[in-house]
Amino acid sequence: MKPSLPQPSETELAVLVGSLPSHEREGQVFLRLRSAIGWSNLRGLAAHAKLRTTLVVGLSVLFWIGLFVLFYEGFKFVVSHVGQSGASLHAKTILFVFSLFFSSLQVMLIFSAGIILYGSLYASRETKFLMTLPVRDERIVFFRFQEAIFFSSWGFILLASPMLVAYGWVVQSPWYYFAYLPFLLIAFAYIPSSIGAIGCLLLMRHLPRMRRVAIGLASVVVIVIAYQSIWRTLAIADADLLGAAWFKKTYLRFSFTRGEWLPSTWLSHALIDAARRWDLNPDDLPWLESGKYLVLIVSNALMLHLIVKWIGKRVFRESYWGLATRPAKKGRVDLAWIDLIAEKLMFAFPKQTRLLISKDLRLFRRDPVQWSQFLIFFGLLTLYFANVDRFRQHKTDLSVLTWVNVVSFLNLAVVGLILSTFTTRFIYPLLSLEGRRFWILSLLPVERETIIWGKFWFAAGGSWLPCSALVLLSDLTLDVSWMVVGVHQLICLLLCVGLSGMAVGLGAMMPNFREQSPSKIAAGFGGTLNLVLSALYILVVVLLTALPCHFYLLAGRAEMPPKFLQVGYLRFWLLTGILASTALAAVVTIVPLRKGLKAFRNLEV
Amino acid sequence: MLKFDQVTRTYGDRVAVDRLCLDIQAGELFALLGHNGAGKTTTIKTLVGLLRPTSGTVTVGPYNVTEQSREASRLVGYVPDQPFLYDKLSGREFLHFVASMYGLSDAAAKTALEREAERFQLVDFLDRLTESYSHGMRQRTVFAAAMIHEPQVLVVDEPMVGLDPHSIRLVKDLLRNYVDAGKTVFMSTHTLNVAEEIADRIGVMKAGHKLFDGPVDELKSRMPDSSESLENLYLALMEGAGANPTGEMPVAKEIDPVPTSEQSL
Numbered sequence: 001m002k003p004s005l006p007q008p009s010e011t012e013l014a015v016l017v018g019s020l021p022s023h024e025r026e027g028q029v030f031l032r033l034r035s036a037i038g039w040s041n042l043r044g045l046a047a048h049a050k051l052r053t054t055l056v057v058g059l060s061v062l063f064w065i066g067l068f069v070l071f072y073e074g075f076k077f078v079v080s081h082v083g084q085s086g087a088s089l090h091a092k093t094i095l096f097v098f099s100l101f102f103s104s105l106q107v108m109l110i111f112s113a114g115i116i117l118y119g120s121l122y123a124s125r126e127t128k129f130l131m132t133l134p135v136r137d138e139r140i141v142f143f144r145f146q147e148a149i150f151f152s153s154w155g156f157i158l159l160a161s162p163m164l165v166a167y168g169w170v171v172q173s174p175w176y177y178f179a180y181l182p183f184l185l186i187a188f189a190y191i192p193s194s195i196g197a198i199g200c201l202l203l204m205r206h207l208p209r210m211r212r213v214a215i216g217l218a219s220v221v222v223i224v225i226a227y228q229s230i231w232r233t234l235a236i237a238d239a240d241l242l243g244a245a246w247f248k249k250t251y252l253r254f255s256f257t258r259g260e261w262l263p264s265t266w267l268s269h270a271l272i273d274a275a276r277r278w279d280l281n282p283d284d285l286p287w288l289e290s291g292k293y294l295v296l297i298v299s300n301a302l303m304l305h306l307i308v309k310w311i312g313k314r315v316f317r318e319s320y321w322g323l324a325t326r327p328a329k330k331g332r333v334d335l336a337w338i339d340l341i342a343e344k345l346m347f348a349f350p351k352q353t354r355l356l357i358s359k360d361l362r363l364f365r366r367d368p369v370q371w372s373q374f375l376i377f378f379g380l381l382t383l384y385f386a387n388v389d390r391f392r393q394h395k396t397d398l399s400v401l402t403w404v405n406v407v408s409f410l411n412l413a414v415v416g417l418i419l420s421t422f423t424t425r426f427i428y429p430l431l432s433l434e435g436r437r438f439w440i441l442s443l444l445p446v447e448r449e450t451i452i453w454g455k456f457w458f459a460a461g462g463s464w465l466p467c468s469a470l471v472l473l474s475d476l477t478l479d480v481s482w483m484v485v486g487v488h489q490l491i492c493l494l495l496c497v498g499l500s501g502m503a504v505g506l507g508a509m510m511p512n513f514r515e516q517s518p519s520k521i522a523a524g525f526g527g528t529l530n531l532v533l534s535a536l537y538i539l540v541v542v543l544l545t546a547l548p549c550h551f552y553l554l555a556g557r558a559e560m561p562p563k564f565l566q567v568g569y570l571r572f573w574l575l576t577g578i579l580a581s582t583a584l585a586a587v588v589t590i591v592p593l594r595k596g597l598k599a600f601r602n603l604e605v
Numbered sequence: 606m607l608k609f610d611q612v613t614r615t616y617g618d619r620v621a622v623d624r625l626c627l628d629i630q631a632g633e634l635f636a637l638l639g640h641n642g643a644g645k646t647t648t649i650k651t652l653v654g655l656l657r658p659t660s661g662t663v664t665v666g667p668y669n670v671t672e673q674s675r676e677a678s679r680l681v682g683y684v685p686d687q688p689f690l691y692d693k694l695s696g697r698e699f700l701h702f703v704a705s706m707y708g709l710s711d712a713a714a715k716t717a718l719e720r721e722a723e724r725f726q727l728v729d730f731l732d733r734l735t736e737s738y739s740h741g742m743r744q745r746t747v748f749a750a751a752m753i754h755e756p757q758v759l760v761v762d763e764p765m766v767g768l769d770p771h772s773i774r775l776v777k778d779l780l781r782n783y784v785d786a787g788k789t790v791f792m793s794t795h796t797l798n799v800a801e802e803i804a805d806r807i808g809v810m811k812a813g814h815k816l817f818d819g820p821v822d823e824l825k826s827r828m829p830d831s832s833e834s835l836e837n838l839y840l841a842l843m844e845g846a847g848a849n850p851t852g853e854m855p856v857a858k859e860i861d862p863v864p865t866s867e868q869s870l
Contacts (some may be wrong), residue, residue: 006787007606007631008757013666016757017676019708029705033691036702040693040734131688132653133706134678317674322659324650327617 020134030143039363052528064162069338085171085275094167095258095268096251101163103257105156107222112152114196114203115215120144121316122323131320139311145197152196153189160185168275174415176287177274180294184270187288187294187301191263194304201311204319209326215602220429229253257475263300266293339364352446356454360430361462366601370426377418378466385411385474402550404478409546411474412488413538415467416495420534423503427459428530429521431507431600448600452508455591459500468492487545490578494541494585499534505592506530508600606631606653606789607758612661614647621647623813624661631757634780634790636804636841638797642823645793646686649762652791655685665758665772679707682751686762688743692736696727696746700753701737707754714753721749725777740767748776758789765796777803801835809842816842 021029045053078097082089116241120128121144130140164185203211258265270293276286346354364370434451471492475485510526521527552570570599609627612799613620622644629635633710637645650656651663654674668677691699697718722728725745730738735746744767751759755767761780765773780790781803800807801821809817817824824838 008666008787011669011756013668013680017668017679020675020679021705021708028705029702032705033694033702036695036698037691044693045733125687125689126691128655129685131655131674132678132683132685133703134675134708135706136675317654318657324656325614325616325659327619391854 009355023136026136030139034143034146049523049525049528051525052523052531055528055532059379060158064158066160067159068166071163072170075167075170079170084281085173085272086277091272092251094272095265096254098268098271099258099262099265100254102160102188102267104226105160106262106264109152109156109189109192110196110199111215111222112196113148114200116151117145117148117197117200118204118211120147121200122320125292128321131317136313137316138309138313140315141197141201142309145193145308145312148197149190149193152193155187164271166510167271171275172277173275174277174287177271180274180290181272184267184294184297187297188263188267190301191297194301197308198304198311201308201315201319204323205315208319208322222382229269244584258373263297266297268291270297327421336365345461346457352450353454353457356446356451357458357461360455360458364426364462373425374422374466377422378470381415381418381470382473385470385477404480405484405546405550408475408478408480408484408488409542409549411478412471412491412546413542415470415474415492416499416538416542417535419463419467419495420499420531420538422463423459423499423534424527424531425522426518427455427500427503428507428527429512429518430455430459430506430509432513432515432521433518448603449597452504452593452597452600455507456500456504459504460497460586463500464493464496467496480589484549487549487574487578489539491545491581494581496537498537498585498588501589501593502533502537503530505594505596506533508596509592511600511603533588537584541584544577544581544584545574606633606666607791608662608664609648609652610662610664612648612651612663614644614651614656615659616812618812622651622658625813625815627808627815627818629789629791631789632784632787633805634784634792634805635808636806637793637808637810638795638800639790639810640843642812644813645810646762647813648795648810649760649791653681653760654678675737679754680757681758682754682759684744684747684751684759684761684764686766688747690735690738690743690746693734695727695734696731696738696749697722699746702749703750704753706807709754717753717755721753724752725775726747732761741769741772744768745772745775748779752783756788759783761790761792763794764792765794765799773799797834797836797839807835809839811843 050081069186078093079090082093084090085094124144127140127144130143161181164181165178167173168181203214207214258268270290273286273293274290278286339358339361342358343354346357349357431452468489471488472485475488480488506526506529509525511528512521512524515521515524548570552574607627607629609625612622612625614622616793624646625648627635638725639645647656651658652665652670653676654670657671665677665680668680677737690696691702694702700718701714704717705711709717722731725748727742727745727749730742735743738746744764748764751761759780764776764780768776777799780792784805786791792800792804804821804822806818807824808815821838823837824842828838828841846870
């Protein structure tokens with residue numbers, strides 16, 4: 001046996017423990033970590049992702065300007081009816097609008113911050129790493145909470161800032177309105193985000209096994225309340241819509257969004273007061289009134305900040321342990337009915353292709369990240385399409401008919417655009433993800449072409465069914481002519497085939513076998529290129545058929561059709577548009593697939 | 606220095622670790638062996654604060670890992686089986702962050718960083734982003750991070766996986782030297798020849814139970830029929846335990862009652 005060495009004394013160990021960093025020092029170290037990662041990310045974006053960065057920044061600026069113009073015109077209209085800031089009706093109306101807007105976003109921020117915090121705190125390798133270091137628990141919680149605030153509230157800032165700048169501009173607000181604005185927005189966003197974080201920590205501590213049910217139930221309650229309120233507001237006869245009685249009822253119906261205890265109401269009051277100009281009355285100082293609300297919001301945000309840290313210190317590690325030691329699920333995997341149906345539908349394919357498609361289908365089915373996003377977006381679209389029937393009431397009116405056609409083609413384009421995000425996010429990375437298990441496929445007696453074709457048919461077939469059903473629902477709700485239904489179905493098919501061909505082809509041409517995360521693969525150059533090309537393709541294909549179709553329908557209805565609206569002439573252009581779209585779809589499908597096949601055939605893994 | 610006292614950890618109805626007792630002294634290299642699912646990783650996770658024992662206590666020095674996790678982790682350096690590094694930091698930035706978290710001043714962190722960079726031969730790639738590192742480079746960086754504060758207890762989960770022969774030699778020498786300098790190493794491994802070569806004591810687990818705890822020579826003396834390699838002894842031990850699925854001292858027929866950790870020292 002080895003002779004024992006002297007053991008370190010408790011005093012020696014206490015000295016080591018005593019050297020641990022203070023709160024302030026710990027905060028500085030994490031701040032330095034955050035800045036180093038931030039700068040490194042920025043340098044990486046500037047050096048390796050110029051296209052994506054330019055696109056994201058450019059589109060965000062465009063989006064901001066678009067919203068600004070929209071809100072500017074909207075507020076001009078409102079002010080022309082309710083008077084300038086300071087008028088009683090103005091304050092009442094703007095309070096209604098702001099309270100409704102901010103209270104809705106308040107609820108969304110609570111949910112999004114809570115869910116993001118859950119993902120980054122309980123399901124991340126970084127947290128696990130930090131827990132093995134002598135870091136205070138509240139510091140870990142706060143570190144991840146900062147990220148949750150950032151990721152949940154950037155959308156809020158992007159949406160609220162153009163609206164509030166436009167409002168300030170329209171009512172010619174004094175300087176302090178614009179000076180208060182960033183502080184008000186940031187402090188306000190902090191409050192619901194903190195509530196979401198507190199909810200997340202307490203839920204994980206006390207109901208870790210019920211977390212999904214609890215979130216689901218809370219979401220259903222919020223959706224039911226929102227849907228009820230909106231439905232009641234809109235479910236009235238056309239004649240009463242926007243009338244005085246309707247306004248009064250609506251104002252009262254949404255009084256719950258103006259509760260004095262709601263941060264959204266404090267923010268609304270702060271903004272309305274700050275936008276008022278001082279009329280030299282020493283008893284009424286708008287900057288002071290607004291400043292009081294600012295102090296109220298900031299102090300509440302700071303108090304919630306302390307509560308988050310306090311709860312984080314007490315419950316985080318316990319909740320983490322509780323979650324980490326829950327019994328493992330014993331999931332049984334049977335052959336689902338959907339697999340059996342897919343098997344039957346694929347009878348025409350060679351067996352190897354069928355097997356590959358079945359494998360991809362099972363992976364998709366068993367990955368909630370994929371199908372839940374698919375379900376959310378397509379579910380929301382279904383909800384929207386099922387409620388666009390207001391046009392039907394005036395189908396004899398030519399201008400309404402025009403809108404019906406425009407909206408039906410816009411709906412088609414929306415389905416295409418959402419599909420393009422899915423093909424970029426889920427289909428484009430498919431071949432790259434095979435890289436880690438490529439040895440299995442390369443050892444099987446399967447041609448590499450078969451793998452590519454398997455992915456293509458999986459994507460095209462899998463997307464065509466739901467997209468086609470959605471477009472049909474939109475057309476039936478809008479009651480468009482059968483000719484338009486036929487054109488839409490054809491275009492929908494072309495979009496599904498083209499977008500799938502592009503995503504699979506580009507994915508094969510630019511595989512990234514080092515990356516394991518599909519979202520990171522999709523966010524690379526190839527994924528961004530796929531998204532941009534997909535958007536252009538959708539735009540061109542829809543325009544090629546929408547314009548001739550639109551004028552063709554007008555030509556039959558207008559009393560005095562001008563020369564270029566002759567039916568025979570337009571029929572020719574409609575046919576030409578359809579043929580051109582088909583030709584473009586063929587090019588968009590075949591060229592990337594061929595190049596992808598060639599690149600994949602020559603790939604050395 | 607390191608003590609598991611009647612530690613049990615369950616996942617629902619499943620008992621991952623059952624009444625584990627271990628006492629490991631400074632200057633000792635302890636290797637924990639066992640099949641997949643034996644409870645090795647759960648044992649390590651309770652030691653580094655990633656899991657709380659359902660019952661029993663784990664202490665590092667005078668500190669209870671569950672109740673004084675921050676103090677206990679100051680004394681521990683941990684090399685997990687799946688190393689974590691910040692992709693967007695260089696090795697130097699990462700090591701500096703870890704050193705600062707252990708309470709080293711900027712100057713002390715710089716000195717420690719240079720020492721570890723030299724020891725693990727990181728100098729050539731220390732200023733590159735870690736996202737570009739190979740597995741071996743990552744593993745060496747994580748070792749450096751775990752040792753940057755010269756911990757009293759080094760906990761290593763599967764240290765040799767994915768390392769080239771040169772790095773394996775480096776790690777083996779390092780662990781041995783570290784223990785010879787009076788520190789403690791707690792290692793979990795499937796690489797039996799490494800355990801045989803460098804461990805002072807081995808622990809064998811099966812289905813959450815400790816089947817054996819003592820020096821390799823003791824195991825050899827208790828199983829005279831087996832050939833001398835640890836691999837054969839280990840497999841014979843596991844086979845013997847297989848007759849009793851509860852693992853309640855199943856090797857008693859072949860081996861004397863499993864000694865307590867105190868007895869084995």
